Amino acid sequence: MTQPAPVEASAREACSACGGELTALGKCERCGAVFGEAYRCPLCHALSDVEANAQLNWSCRTCGGPRIPPRAGASPEGEIAQLRIARREQLRAGAFHAGSGFALGAGLLALLVTNVVLLATSPPPLAKAFALFASVVPLLLSFLAFRRARAHRQGLERALQQAWLAAASRVAARDGHVTAPALAATLGLDEARAELLLAELSVQDLIGAEPAAARVRVTELARPEELSAAAEEEAQAAQARLNKP
Ligand SMILES: [Zn+2]
Numbered sequence: 001m002t003q004p005a006p007v008e009a010s011a012r013e014a015c016s017a018c019g020g021e022l023t024a025l026g027k028c029e030r031c032g033a034v035f036g037e038a039y040r041c042p043l044c045h046a047l048s049d050v051e052a053n054a055q056l057n058w059s060c061r062t063c064g065g066p067r068i069p070p071r072a073g074a075s076p077e078g079e080i081a082q083l084r085i086a087r088r089e090q091l092r093a094g095a096f097h098a099g100s101g102f103a104l105g106a107g108l109l110a111l112l113v114t115n116v117v118l119l120a121t122s123p124p125p126l127a128k129a130f131a132l133f134a135s136v137v138p139l140l141l142s143f144l145a146f147r148r149a150r151a152h153r154q155g156l157e158r159a160l161q162q163a164w165l166a167a168a169s170r171v172a173a174r175d176g177h178v179t180a181p182a183l184a185a186t187l188g189l190d191e192a193r194a195e196l197l198l199a200e201l202s203v204q205d206l207i208g209a210e211p212a213a214a215r216v217r218v219t220e221l222a223r224p225e226e227l228s229a230a231a232e233e234e235a236q237a238a239q240a241r242l243n244k245p
């Protein structure tokens, strides 16, 4: 049995669009078209390049969802699950944000119109109070939607952090002892961010926690004997940690 390569190499040798040479991962060096499976988006399944994104670090050119750059290697299921959660939270945050903006606009307009009408006419006080209250309702909705958007944005950040941590621990395991500049280059992050990821990983090592990806993988094992084997491995690892002076 052959070991699977960490990243699938492209089957093609030249770009079918311009005839330019392809990189090892299957990206045309001349026109930027991508052909390698390494570029398959785990969210929308399109063969698509990634682009820099202020909020997500890297996003899919096709669906706009969060991506880990292809040169980090193929993402395991646990990491993809976090990317999916991040994508869902990203969409919800966007929807609530748009709703909040729309309700704010509607509320301010209603308030303006109501005030103009109230100035021009002199309705009974009860009608006046009711009209003002009615125009304030959209503002209240806008505020609630704004809070929901913020909650979803925090959910997005949490899921993204888990995905990047899993990717960093994967790259560290693959490349051996990895430095912040090397990790930053592989993951396409700035060095400060890579440094933070490495610090977080070493904290996880220190407290003996499994990295997020490994934890998900263990719970996803289907067969009971695999689960008990995994549990035994865990127990041995814990024992080894205890025995360490
Ligand atoms: Zn090309």
Ligand SMILES: [Zn+2]
Binding pocket: 041, 042, 043, 044, 045, 046, 048, 060, 061, 062, 063, 064, 065
């Ligand atoms: Zn995509």
